[in-house]
Amino acid sequence: MSDLIVKDISVSYGPKIVVDSFSHTFEEGKIHAVMGPNGCGKTTLIKKIVEQYSGKGQIAYVPQETFGNIALSVYDVVGLGRYDKSRFFTGLTSNDKDLVGKAISDMELQGLESRIYDTLSGGEKQRTMIARALAQDTPWTILDEPSSSLDVRHTVLTMKILDRLCREEGKSFIVVLHDINTAASFADSFILMKDGKKVDASSSLTGEVLSSVFESHFEKVLTTDGKSFFYPSL
Amino acid sequence: MRQHKDTFYLKLLVAVIATMVAVAASCCLGSSGVTMRDVISYITGHRDELSASTVTIIGKIRIPRTITAALCGGALASVGCVMQGVFKNPMADPSVLGISSGSALGAAIAIVSGLNIVIIGQGFTGSYIGAVIGAAVTWMLVFTIARGSGEYDTSSTLLAGIAISSIMSALITVLMTLHMESMERVYLWMLGTFSGSTVTKTYVLFFVVAVCFPLLVWVSPRIDVLKLGREAAASLGVSQSRTLGLVLCLSSVLLAFCVANSGIIGFVGLIIPHIVTFFRVYKARQKLIICFFTGAVFMVVCDCVAKTVVAPGEMAIGAVTSLIGAPYFLWLLISTRITSRRRGIRV
Numbered sequence: 001m002s003d004l005i006v007k008d009i010s011v012s013y014g015p016k017i018v019v020d021s022f023s024h025t026f027e028e029g030k031i032h033a034v035m036g037p038n039g040c041g042k043t044t045l046i047k048k049i050v051e052q053y054s055g056k057g058q059i060a061y062v063p064q065e066t067f068g069n070i071a072l073s074v075y076d077v078v079g080l081g082r083y084d085k086s087r088f089f090t091g092l093t094s095n096d097k098d099l100v101g102k103a104i105s106d107m108e109l110q111g112l113e114s115r116i117y118d119t120l121s122g123g124e125k126q127r128t129m130i131a132r133a134l135a136q137d138t139p140w141t142i143l144d145e146p147s148s149s150l151d152v153r154h155t156v157l158t159m160k161i162l163d164r165l166c167r168e169e170g171k172s173f174i175v176v177l178h179d180i181n182t183a184a185s186f187a188d189s190f191i192l193m194k195d196g197k198k199v200d201a202s203s204s205l206t207g208e209v210l211s212s213v214f215e216s217h218f219e220k221v222l223t224t225d226g227k228s229f230f231y232p233s234l
Numbered sequence: 235m236r237q238h239k240d241t242f243y244l245k246l247l248v249a250v251i252a253t254m255v256a257v258a259a260s261c262c263l264g265s266s267g268v269t270m271r272d273v274i275s276y277i278t279g280h281r282d283e284l285s286a287s288t289v290t291i292i293g294k295i296r297i298p299r300t301i302t303a304a305l306c307g308g309a310l311a312s313v314g315c316v317m318q319g320v321f322k323n324p325m326a327d328p329s330v331l332g333i334s335s336g337s338a339l340g341a342a343i344a345i346v347s348g349l350n351i352v353i354i355g356q357g358f359t360g361s362y363i364g365a366v367i368g369a370a371v372t373w374m375l376v377f378t379i380a381r382g383s384g385e386y387d388t389s390s391t392l393l394a395g396i397a398i399s400s401i402m403s404a405l406i407t408v409l410m411t412l413h414m415e416s417m418e419r420v421y422l423w424m425l426g427t428f429s430g431s432t433v434t435k436t437y438v439l440f441f442v443v444a445v446c447f448p449l450l451v452w453v454s455p456r457i458d459v460l461k462l463g464r465e466a467a468a469s470l471g472v473s474q475s476r477t478l479g480l481v482l483c484l485s486s487v488l489l490a491f492c493v494a495n496s497g498i499i500g501f502v503g504l505i506i507p508h509i510v511t512f513f514r515v516y517k518a519r520q521k522l523i524i525c526f527f528t529g530a531v532f533m534v535v536c537d538c539v540a541k542t543v544v545a546p547g548e549m550a551i552g553a554v555t556s557l558i559g560a561p562y563f564l565w566l567l568i569s570t571r572i573t574s575r576r577r578g579i580r581v
Contacts (some may be wrong), residue, residue, distance in 0.1 A: 049522055050465045050467065053469075054468035054469045061465050063462075065463070067461060067462065069322050069323075070461045071516050072516050083459050084471040084472075133466075136470070216403045
């Protein structure tokens with residue numbers, strides 16, 4: 001799969017238009033950050049994208065909510081990522097097991113493999129779900145706020161893994177992020193949404209665009225190693 | 235992780251052996267004076283040594299009844315297991331689809347209208363036929379309503395089932411009030427018993443289970459995938475709507491024939507899946523298979539109690555399943571809490 005082309009997606013719930021004719025070409029081999037204020041249609045949009053490409057082995061998806069009532073071991077949950085490749089009688093092949101093992105060690109879940117998913121903490125559940133998506137080994141992975149329950153260390157760890165998979169294996173990611181600075185440090189391209197519409201798409205963030213999308217004033221600060229950070233001024 | 239799989243086969247072996255032991259024991263038990271030696275001679279083919287009445291008791295009463303109990307127990311536990319899985323709700327049981335109440339209404343109509351005679355021979359009574367028809371009609375109602383939005387959706391299917399179920403139960407009450415003279419027979423039918431089992435009915439049930447259960451086993455891994463959420467499951471090629479439709483369809487057929495054979499037997503479908511979880515079986519397919527055998531053992535044991543404790547009379551099987559199953563379940567619940575508290579784990 002090459003670029004992921006989204007054409008004219010519109011979603012409405014009753015009279016409310018949630019996503020308004022969204023079109024974008026997501027270039028392959030990059031980390032795309034989708035950002036915008038609450039209720040701007042980010043989750044609805046990416047669910048629609050997943051739906052359009054589902055069942056073709058092209059996209060893995062990590063939902064925003066961490067579902068409860070999953071009485072499976074962490075290993076088995078991550079193993080579900082190989083479901084579409086596994087056969088009835090043989091189960092997981094050695095290749096599948098390698099991918100599951102790699103995803104578990106990437107997300108630092110070693111030692112938790114036999115724990116039951118429901119007994120994990122919120123952050124551990126989220127890491128298990130990310131590992132499950134990585135085990136799918138698809139060209140594209142879409143993550144909806146993967147760091148919402150993660151501590152700083154695991155947020156950085158997750159983003160570093162996405163970065164490495166992107167550089168070394170040519171994988172592509174679309175990530176919905178709330179933390180502007182996490183996005184600014186790891187993403188290659190930024191898609192900003194407001195009221196269901198694409199407002200801006202570029203390879204760098206500016207204080208002006210952020211200020212208009214989030215309706216609060218942002219200051220840009222340059223660090224000594226040349227990275228830019230944004231902080232909202234109240 | 236390897237040990238996980240190995241213990242599954244060990245647990246399966248234990249469950250299969252337990253089923254065989256329970257079935258053998260049940261064949262030897264009953265109100266008439268048939269001994270274990272008679273049963274062994276019957277099974278090993280030395281039937282000429284037995285009196286004609288003994289052969290009839292073993293071949294036409296004991297074996298069909300035991301096999302029917304085992305199949306019903308297995309089927310009810312399996313249906314409960316997949317219901318709790320697809321509805322992601324530990325309180326779900328076979329009755330939530332409304333199929334059981336629908337079949338009961340069908341049977342009640344047959345009993346009240348006096349159709350409860352032997353229709354096609356071999357014990358296919360009017361209540362049997364009524365139950366199957368009642369289940370089919372209910373199934374169509376629930377599924378038409380649940381499919382109203384175009385796709386099967388877990389919560390709307392569950393709600394439609396519960397609503398239809400209460401309508402059916404209310405209609406049975408109305409029917410019983412209007413026909414006081416048949417009240418006792420309808421009530422006894424609803425309590426459930428395996429005493430009406432016949433060879434032909436057992437064959438029919440066996441055929442239904444032999445078709446539906448393997449299909450459920452085949453589709454069951456998708457239940458695990460669905461727990462990841464609709465979109466994530468779709469990205470793995472699993473459609474929520476199609477899986478739900480298939481699972482509920484197979485479950486309804488199994489339920490219809492269980493209820494037609496033995497009336498409404500509660501508790502088994504709700505509790506057996508939880509008991510199996512205590513045995514540390516979690517994956518949907520493994521859980522379904524272990525549930526089948528555990529349910530079979532449980533039902534056969536309960537039927538043994540039902541037919542011996544107040545012999546020559548019979549106890550309602552539904553009361554026995556609750557009286558034996560609930561305390562055992564509570565014991566598991568309490569002992570697990572105690573051991574996990576001792577180990578400092580929260581369950």
